[in-house]
Amino acid sequence: MRRSLQRLAMVVLLLLAVSMLTFVAMNVLGDPLFNILGPIAGDTENPESIAKIEAAKAQYYLDKPLPERYVRWLGDFVQGDMGVRFASDGQPPVTGLIKERLPRSLVLMGMAQAMALLIAIPWGISSAAGSLGGVDTGPRSWRFLVPFALKATAVTYFAQSLFGSVVGVVMLSWFIALLLAHQFAETVPAARELVDGVNKTMSGFSSALSFGFISMPNFALAVSLYYVFALKQGWFPLRYDASDGFFTRMWQLFLPALTLALPGSAVYQRLLRTDLITTLQEDFILMARAKGVSKRRVLFRHALRPSMFSVITVFGINAGALVGGALVVETFFGIPGIGTAVVEAILREDFPVVLAIVMIVATGFVVLNFLVDLLYSVLDPRVRS
Amino acid sequence: MSQDVSTGGVIEAIEPEGAQAGIVKKTLGPGFWLAVGWIVLIVLLAVLAPVLPLKDPNANFIDIQGKGRPPYGPSGDHWLGSDQDARDMLSRTIYGARVSLVVGFSAVAFGFTIGGTIGLVSGFVRGMFDKITSFIMLVLLSFPALILAILITSLMERSLLTIALTLGILSVAPVGRLARSASLVFSEREFVLAARTMGAKPSHIMLRELLPNVLIPMSALALLGTAVAIVAEGGLAFLGLSVEKGSTWGKLILTGAQTRQLEEAPWIAFVPITALFLTVMALNFAGDRLREYFDVRELAL
Numbered sequence: 207m208r209r210s211l212q213r214l215a216m217v218v219l220l221l222l223a224v225s226m227l228t229f230v231a232m233n234v235l236g237d238p239l240f241n242i243l244g245p246i247a248g249d250t251e252n253p254e255s256i257a258k259i260e261a262a263k264a265q266y267y268l269d270k271p272l273p274e275r276y277v278r279w280l281g282d283f284v285q286g287d288m289g290v291r292f293a294s295d296g297q298p299p300v301t302g303l304i305k306e307r308l309p310r311s312l313v314l315m316g317m318a319q320a321m322a323l324l325i326a327i328p329w330g331i332s333s334a335a336g337s338l339g340g341v342d343t344g345p346r347s348w349r350f351l352v353p354f355a356l357k358a359t360a361v362t363y364f365a366q367s368l369f370g371s372v373v374g375v376v377m378l379s380w381f382i383a384l385l386l387a388h389q390f391a392e393t394v395p396a397a398r399e400l401v402d403g404v405n406k407t408m409s410g411f412s413s414a415l416s417f418g419f420i421s422m423p424n425f426a427l428a429v430s431l432y433y434v435f436a437l438k439q440g441w442f443p444l445r446y447d448a449s450d451g452f453f454t455r456m457w458q459l460f461l462p463a464l465t466l467a468l469p470g471s472a473v474y475q476r477l478l479r480t481d482l483i484t485t486l487q488e489d490f491i492l493m494a495r496a497k498g499v500s501k502r503r504v505l506f507r508h509a510l511r512p513s514m515f516s517v518i519t520v521f522g523i524n525a526g527a528l529v530g531g532a533l534v535v536e537t538f539f540g541i542p543g544i545g546t547a548v549v550e551a552i553l554r555e556d557f558p559v560v561l562a563i564v565m566i567v568a569t570g571f572v573v574l575n576f577l578v579d580l581l582y583s584v585l586d587p588r589v590r591s
Numbered sequence: 592m593s594q595d596v597s598t599g600g601v602i603e604a605i606e607p608e609g610a611q612a613g614i615v616k617k618t619l620g621p622g623f624w625l626a627v628g629w630i631v632l633i634v635l636l637a638v639l640a641p642v643l644p645l646k647d648p649n650a651n652f653i654d655i656q657g658k659g660r661p662p663y664g665p666s667g668d669h670w671l672g673s674d675q676d677a678r679d680m681l682s683r684t685i686y687g688a689r690v691s692l693v694v695g696f697s698a699v700a701f702g703f704t705i706g707g708t709i710g711l712v713s714g715f716v717r718g719m720f721d722k723i724t725s726f727i728m729l730v731l732l733s734f735p736a737l738i739l740a741i742l743i744t745s746l747m748e749r750s751l752l753t754i755a756l757t758l759g760i761l762s763v764a765p766v767g768r769l770a771r772s773a774s775l776v777f778s779e780r781e782f783v784l785a786a787r788t789m790g791a792k793p794s795h796i797m798l799r800e801l802l803p804n805v806l807i808p809m810s811a812l813a814l815l816g817t818a819v820a821i822v823a824e825g826g827l828a829f830l831g832l833s834v835e836k837g838s839t840w841g842k843l844i845l846t847g848a849q850t851r852q853l854e855e856a857p858w859i860a861f862v863p864i865t866a867l868f869l870t871v872m873a874l875n876f877a878g879d880r881l882r883e884y885f886d887v888r889e890l891a892l
Contacts, residue, residue, distance in 0.1 A: 223730045228742075235746040417879075421872035423822040425829040425841070426864045429848045433860070437853055444850065530737030534826050538848070548738060549830055552745040560742065568733050 213579065217572050224568045225283075225561075229276050232557040239268055241292045241555045266290070279561075288562040292555070300562045303547065308566065310448075311536065311543035314459055315528050318466035319521070325471035326517070330478030331505050333412050336405070337483045338491075338501055349502070354385065367439060419472035424531045428465045428538045436461060446541040462539045466531045470524050474517050481513035514585055522578035526571050623880040626873035633870055637688040646679040648686040648838065653677045662856035672858040674846065680862045683838055687863060688870075690839040694755045695821035699813055701759030702766045709763070710770025711805055715778050715797055724767070731764035737826055744832050751834050754827065758820045769812055773805045807885050814878030818871045825867060840867045 232238075242262050263269040267278055282289060288300035298306075358381035366374025384404060390397040422430075436442045442461045443454075450458070485491065486509055494504050529545075536545035544563050551559035636643070646652070652673060653661060661677035663669055671680040713721040731739075743757045777783065778801065786796050821840075827833040828841025829848075840863045846852065847860025 220726075220729060220733055223726075224733055227730065231742070231746070417876065418868075418872065421818070421875045422868055423825050423871060425826055425848075426844060426867060429844060429853070429860050429864065432848075433853050433857060437850065526733075526735050529735040530826070533737055533741075534829055537830060549741065552741050555745070564734065564738060564742070567735050567738065571735065572733055 210580070213576060217576055220572055221565070221569055225280065225565055226276065228561055228564050229279065230272070232561060233272060233275070238266065238292065238557060239263070241557065242266065266292075283562075283565065289558045291558055300558050303559065304544070304562055304566065307542060307544045307547045310541060311532055311545060313456075314463055314536070314541065314543060315466070315525070315532055317456075317459060317463035318470065318528060318531075319525070321463055321467035322470035322474060322524075323517075323521075325467065326474035326478060327510070329412070329416075329471065330475040330482060331510065333409060333475065334479045334482035334486065335501065335505060336409060338486050338495075338504065350388070354381075354388075358385075368434070413476075416472035416475050419468045420476075422469065424465060424469065425534045425538065427468060428462070428535050431461055431465055432538070446539055448542060459541070462535045462541060465535050466528055469531075470528070473520060473524065477516040477520060478513060481516050482509055485509045485513045511585060515582070518578055518581055518585065522575040525574050529567050529571070619880050619884055623877055626877040626880075629869060629873040630877065633688055633866075634692060636685050637692050640682075640685050640689060643685075645682040645685060648678060648682040650679075651677045652679065662852075662859060664856070665858060671862045672856065674859045675852060675856070680858065683843060684840070684863050684866050687838045687840045687843050688866065690751065690834060690837050691821050691824055691841070691867070693751065694758060694824045694834075694839075695817045697755040698758035698762055698820040698824075699816045701756065702762030702816065703809065703813060705759075706763035706766030707770045707805075707809060710767040710772075711774045711797060711801060713767075714771040714774025715793070715801060717775075721771070725771070728764040728767050731761075732768075736761050737823065740823060740827060741830065741832050744827060749832065749835050751837075754824060754834055758823050761823070762816055762820065766809070766812065766816065770805055770809065773808050774801055777801050777804045808882075811878045811881035811885065814874050814881065818874035818878070821867070821874070822871060 239259065239262065243258060267275050270278070279289060286301065288304065290299055291303070358378070362374055362377045362381065365377045384401075387397040387400045387404075391401050392398075436444050443458050446455070446458045446462075448455070482505075491504060491509060494508050495501075499508070532543065533545035533549060535541075536543045537549055540546075544566070548560060548563045550556075551563070646669075652669070654663075654677070661673055662675045663673040663677065665672040669679050669681065671684065673679055674683070709724050713724045740757050740761060743760070744754060747753045783796060783800050786800050791800075824833055824839060825841030825844065828839050829845050831845070833839055833841055843863035844860055844867070847856070847858075847863070852859050
């Protein structure tokens with residue numbers, strides 16, 4: 207408890223430092239008066255401009271010293287008022303803009319993280335399953351057949367629509383051959399060798415794939431996914447439209463979220479795989495296997511939970527990378543979220559907006575990591591002491 | 592290996608990798624050298640670009656009689672096609688590598704000099720200095736990196752120097768954190784204690800005893816960091832915030848990423864994407880192999 211409080215105090219101190227740094231940087235490096243009024247800010251001769259300058263100074267407190275302005279801004283900020291924008295009329299106020307833009311970005315990032323976990327957990331488990339050893343689902347059981355059929359259908363459909371029907375037919379015959387090889391694996395040595403060889407190749411392929419996802423920069427991935435799935439295949443809409451209905455908008459967010467999710471999923475998969483392999487060496491797994499618990503149940507129910515530590519840690523850290531990714535992805539797909547808002551505001555030197563967004567993002571990031579810290583004790587009772 | 596086959600099997604079953612670790616010498620593997628080869632190739636191409644027999648990257652090779660309106664597809668004349676202004680994609684990509692690589696390498700060099708020094712000293716000295724620098728690093732780390740980068744680049748003119756410097760500043764905190772933790776670990780070791788007892792000066796211990804040891808895990812981080820910096824520059828360029836003059840991979844991808852360009856001439860985007868992807872993958876892979884080779888745990892995150 208005391209440790210948690212200490213960390214909380216640290217978080218508050220950290221956020222104060224972040225806000226002070228951003229505030230000072232923007233007021234010292236930029237020229238707020240110029241950003242509000244434009245060229246007339248430097249005009250000291252025309253009485254009309256002087257009056258305007260005085261009015262703007264009073265409205266934005268620019269005549270007050272920097273520390274006082276900071277304290278004023280901070281006081282307003284913690285009460286939910288993020289000030290007025292540096293535009294000639296200051297409309298809409300920053301709080302209104304954030305209220306409009308933030309939910310979209312949160313949905314996008316939430317979708318991305320959920321997708322990343324949904325991809326990473328089965329992927330990580332299947333790539334670690336080999337180290338458990340032993341076979342308990344016979345090739346004829348539905349536990350093998352149903353996932354196999356699903357996989358085969360999905361891959362064939364993908365190959366057929368991306369590379370033409372010839373490749374589709376080749377894929378389909380390949381899967382039928384593989385199924386036959388599984389059927390005769392116990393009696394025919396050549397079939398056994400084929401199945402083993404395929405498994406080995408697939409695990410190599412899976413690690414190469416995850417490495418590829420990690421190395422693909424998000425903007426390049428965005429362009430590639432957009433080209434293949436939106437432009438060529440037409441499976442996804444080309445643009446985001448804020449006036450569409452709820453489900454249409456969610457569908458429009460699918461491809462951007464996938465762009466953000468794929469690199470994350472590869473990172474999670476690698477961590478999960480390493481941790482799972484370590485967990486699978488432990489005695490309680492051997493115990494469960496000895497009792498006759500099925501491989502699948504051991505992996506999902508016994509081994510998964512204690513293997514989630516690294517994934518959860520990186521889940522929190524990844525949220526920061528996700529914000530950077532959201533910036534790029536929102537700009538590319540034309541989603542009016544806080545990512546596009548901050549890019550626009552920085553280009554127009556609309557500092558109150560930038561400051562507000564930096565603060566929201568930093569707060570979200572440190573709070574999320576604080577929560578992740580608390581989550582450890584939920585995952586593993588041994589940490590509670 | 593005069594072992595009975597069955598015993599070998601049991602040992603392997605108990606300790607699948609540990610049993611062999613003592614016998615088999617760790618190697619970096621052919622993949623590592625392949626990755627290094629690609630990096631060397633790209634660096635050589637970028638350095639030698641002006642003397643190589645390449646087409647002028649900014650010249651328009653419009654050929655109305657022969658092929659009609661640009662962009663032209665890949666052909667014997669333009670190996671990787673041309674962009675919408677009939678400029679040669681191959682030479683543009685190679686010239687683009689110059690900026691991307693310079694930014695990547697110099698950002699990492701800056702981050703390592705500053706962050707590495709701070710981390711090394713604070714891990715060794717500890718006390719107040721360590722507390723203050725650790726807090727500053729924590730503050731820097733709680734900014735999303737790309738937002739900080741566009742913040743700095745938007746407030747200053749966007750020259751090659753400022754972009755490289757910005758990304759360098761961003762890499763100070765992560766590098767410093769690793770250098771500090773490595774320095775903390777090694778400061779506890781016997782050889783440092785021995786040096787202290789023999790009356791070595793702190794500066795001598797840091798330079799001669801700590802630095803060589805800390806440099807080992809850092810070498811892996813340098814490769815990974817270069818990849819991150821190159822990607823970050825690409826991201827900035829993609830937002831229209833990278834260097835104003837000259838082409839970089841990010842800028843090339845941006846010009847090819849417009850819907851019209853993608854429909855008519857996908858190679859404009861995919862040539863630089865492929866170059867960027869392969870380079871980043873090579874850097875990541877080489878860094879990852881080095882990390883495994885030296886068995887550095889804390890880099891895994």
